[in-house]
Amino acid sequence: MKKLSLTMFLVGLAIASFAQTQRVVLHEYFTNASCAPCAAATPVLMNTLATLGESKVVTVSYHVWYPGVDPMYNHNTQQVRDRHNLYNLNGVPNSVIDGNVYNGHPNGATYQKFDDRSMVASPFSLDIRPGFSGDSLTVNMTVKASQNVPNGNYKAYIVAIEKEVNFVSPPGTNGMTKHEYVMKYMLTGSGGSSLPATFNTNDEVVVSGAWKMANIYDLSQLRIVGFVQNMNNKEVMQAGMAGNPIPFTINLAINSATPQLNVQQPATPKTYTMDFSNTNSQAETYKFKLLKDVLPSGWSASFSVNGNTSSDSLMLSVGAGASQQAVITITPSAATPGKGKVYLEVSPTSSFTMYKIQKEAILISGVPTLVISKHPATTNAVANALTGINRINATLEGGEVPLLPADQYTSTNFKNILWHTGSDYGNCVSEAEAGNLVTFLNTGGRIMFQGSDIGYYINGNGTTMRRSLYQNYIGARYLVDGDGSDPAEIGATTDFLLNTYGSAYLNSSYSHYSDRIAPRTPAIAIMNYFQAGSPDTAAALRNEKPITGGGSYKTAYFAFRMEALDDASVRDSITSRVFMWFDGLIGPTALDDALARITMQQNFPNPANESTTIRFSENSKPILLKVIDVLGKEVHQQWIPAGQQEVTINTASFGNGVYIYQLSDGVNPITSKKLIIQH
Numbered sequence: 001m002k003k004l005s006l007t008m009f010l011v012g013l014a015i016a017s018f019a020q021t022q023r024v025v026l027h028e029y030f031t032n033a034s035c036a037p038c039a040a041a042t043p044v045l046m047n048t049l050a051t052l053g054e055s056k057v058v059t060v061s062y063h064v065w066y067p068g069v070d071p072m073y074n075h076n077t078q079q080v081r082d083r084h085n086l087y088n089l090n091g092v093p094n095s096v097i098d099g100n101v102y103n104g105h106p107n108g109a110t111y112q113k114f115d116d117r118s119m120v121a122s123p124f125s126l127d128i129r130p131g132f133s134g135d136s137l138t139v140n141m142t143v144k145a146s147q148n149v150p151n152g153n154y155k156a157y158i159v160a161i162e163k164e165v166n167f168v169s170p171p172g173t174n175g176m177t178k179h180e181y182v183m184k185y186m187l188t189g190s191g192g193s194s195l196p197a198t199f200n201t202n203d204e205v206v207v208s209g210a211w212k213m214a215n216i217y218d219l220s221q222l223r224i225v226g227f228v229q230n231m232n233n234k235e236v237m238q239a240g241m242a243g244n245p246i247p248f249t250i251n252l253a254i255n256s257a258t259p260q261l262n263v264q265q266p267a268t269p270k271t272y273t274m275d276f277s278n279t280n281s282q283a284e285t286y287k288f289k290l291l292k293d294v295l296p297s298g299w300s301a302s303f304s305v306n307g308n309t310s311s312d313s314l315m316l317s318v319g320a321g322a323s324q325q326a327v328i329t330i331t332p333s334a335a336t337p338g339k340g341k342v343y344l345e346v347s348p349t350s351s352f353t354m355y356k357i358q359k360e361a362i363l364i365s366g367v368p369t370l371v372i373s374k375h376p377a378t379t380n381a382v383a384n385a386l387t388g389i390n391r392i393n394a395t396l397e398g399g400e401v402p403l404l405p406a407d408q409y410t411s412t413n414f415k416n417i418l419w420h421t422g423s424d425y426g427n428c429v430s431e432a433e434a435g436n437l438v439t440f441l442n443t444g445g446r447i448m449f450q451g452s453d454i455g456y457y458i459n460g461n462g463t464t465m466r467r468s469l470y471q472n473y474i475g476a477r478y479l480v481d482g483d484g485s486d487p488a489e490i491g492a493t494t495d496f497l498l499n500t501y502g503s504a505y506l507n508s509s510y511s512h513y514s515d516r517i518a519p520r521t522p523a524i525a526i527m528n529y530f531q532a533g534s535p536d537t538a539a540a541l542r543n544e545k546p547i548t549g550g551g552s553y554k555t556a557y558f559a560f561r562m563e564a565l566d567d568a569s570v571r572d573s574i575t576s577r578v579f580m581w582f583d584g585l586i587g588p589t590a591l592d593d594a595l596a597r598i599t600m601q602q603n604f605p606n607p608a609n610e611s612t613t614i615r616f617s618e619n620s621k622p623i624l625l626k627v628i629d630v631l632g633k634e635v636h637q638q639w640i641p642a643g644q645q646e647v648t649i650n651t652a653s654f655g656n657g658v659y660i661y662q663l664s665d666g667v668n669p670i671t672s673k674k675l676i677i678q679h
Helices: 036-052 077-086 111-118 381-389 398-403 431-442 454-461 464-473 568-582 589-597
Strands: 003-005 025-031 057-063 094-097 102-104 124-133 136-145 154-166 178-186 204-212 222-230 235-242 250-254 261-264 270-278 284-294 300-305 308-310 313-318 323-331 338-348 357-365 369-373 393-397 416-422 446-451 476-480 489-492 503-505 516-519 524-530 537-546 552-558 611-615 623-629 634-640 646-650 657-664 669-677
Touching (some): 025 036, 025 111, 025 235, 036 057, 057 077, 057 154, 057 222, 057 235, 077 178, 124 222, 124 235, 136 222, 154 204, 270 357, 284 300, 300 338, 308 313, 313 323, 323 357, 338 393, 381 568, 393 398, 398 431, 431 464, 431 552, 446 568, 454 464, 454 476, 464 476, 516 524, 552 568, 623 646, 634 646
Parallel strands (some): 003 204, 057 178, 261 357, 369 393, 369 416, 416 446, 446 552
Antiparallel strands (some): 025 094, 094 102, 124 136, 136 204, 154 178, 154 222, 250 270, 270 323, 284 313, 284 338, 300 308, 300 323, 476 516, 489 524, 524 537, 537 552, 611 646, 623 634, 657 669
8 A cells, every 4th residue: 555645734633534435426506696596596406405415415605706796706706716617607506516427507406316426436535634723724635545546637625615604684686695515715726636647445645735714704614525526527536524623612692582683662772682602611701792783873782791781892701611691782862763783793812713603683763664675686776765765764684584573563663664575586575474564564554565576476386374465465466477578668557646657667677577467456556567469467556455443554566676667766756656655645636636725834943842833824624733753653633723824833742853744634634744853
């Protein structure tokens, strides 16, 4: 037997060793966080891999530079490009099985294909042994021949991957927050380490590599993949994966009794309890730091651990196996409604200082409108929609949405929801989310739905609650999905809501596959698609139904991507009109006539302190004046006698903030303006 050593490092305990002839298949996956087809294919593929198990198949995922933004590509651009170019790829998603066994769409990377390949004996066994020096990772991999190996151009590769990367919000535009087997660094370089051209049985070669670790989201997810590849035909001869090589772990988790995201009344502190444990075998001093990602003006945040309180950071010694409880407190300001987000970061101070764990706490306070982005787009679709809302709002994106507890979907927390899904059809609304939205509507809430495939998805995948939301509450009937010949022109119907518009045009880059829909009574079509030679079909609906206890809910549903409207002023105006209808500021013709008869001036002074005066045109009958806070709560109302043209309101008891004052005939709102209180 001959034994060759390319480079030797002193390393620790063996992490993985594989039987001599049992093949472990290498699966190389090429993807991108802004690739919509990747979002559809990846979950199916990962389920297949999970069924097979890592003892049979190991995966390395390369995040490429197209079609859009992906921070995981930015961490290692050249090595990703080198592997991509090795296989002459021209699109993603793409799966490569053992180099030359399969190269194509992941739909073809079937369980059977992986299983069949794993049954082919390998001529090599691999023994992967990681070690550490400070923040540097060193790995020795022994390649041993289990039989005589014929002449070839063999290369050995050692690759550091992150088994699971979880984002709170999608890092790209395809809506995915979970990414698996992400390639971090090839310790042998993208060209690999050369091996002998031939092997006799039991010949061994030790291949080594080192890496100063960087750009790791969660050190506990670090894994080491090794493989041998014949570069003559690209066949991967053997692969293997070492488990988590980090000898140091800590845990930080949100207490099960504390929701991670809450809606809270202004000026009322909210606490978040987190359980921390040192799972290391020795005592350690930890640094606790509060990172204030988003904190509106006037808001404050602090945390406490073991009786010590700080708004920045503190150090604490924790015994081996011991636990502590950290409590974050966020206090919103009544003067600044919005969303606050902070992170508690914990890291050791004596060793593995790059090992950091973060947990976030999110608070929404004082906003009348909640924007939920299920599929953020590169065209800034949500930002475009917000300009039309022109109201105080807070936005939840991607992984934040499931964090909002079901019992907080009430119209006392926020009056309106904008539910934006873009072109996404696999993540537009879950069964649980549908239930939450139905609950919200049953409390008198108002929802504007935007998305080209909501009906398509629910029609094909809808369970009880999703179908009820779509058919009974939105009042929609799905007809057919659009195709590549979708009409570019849409126009308003005679309904009062949008009848001031003629036609509008959809950008062909975004208009394809928009749902064709029809209203279910009492819903009303407010926009139609226009297509020569075909009957018009509805493109948008509105619906309003009474709820138990009085009042009603309202929905507006646009079955196309709102960002597809080329004219930004039309897009913004449509959104603004919908929310004016939600707030009761516009209605049928009778109400529009009333609005024309009575005008109201801006209050003075504004901002107001102890009192403010409001003037309006002469009224022929009594009218009702209401003052409403940003949560929709009435804080003042009084009837104004016929003929009176001025009223002074005592505002001394009003809290600082923004209010709306509104005139109505007692049933229908007529007009309104904004009032600011500043003591």
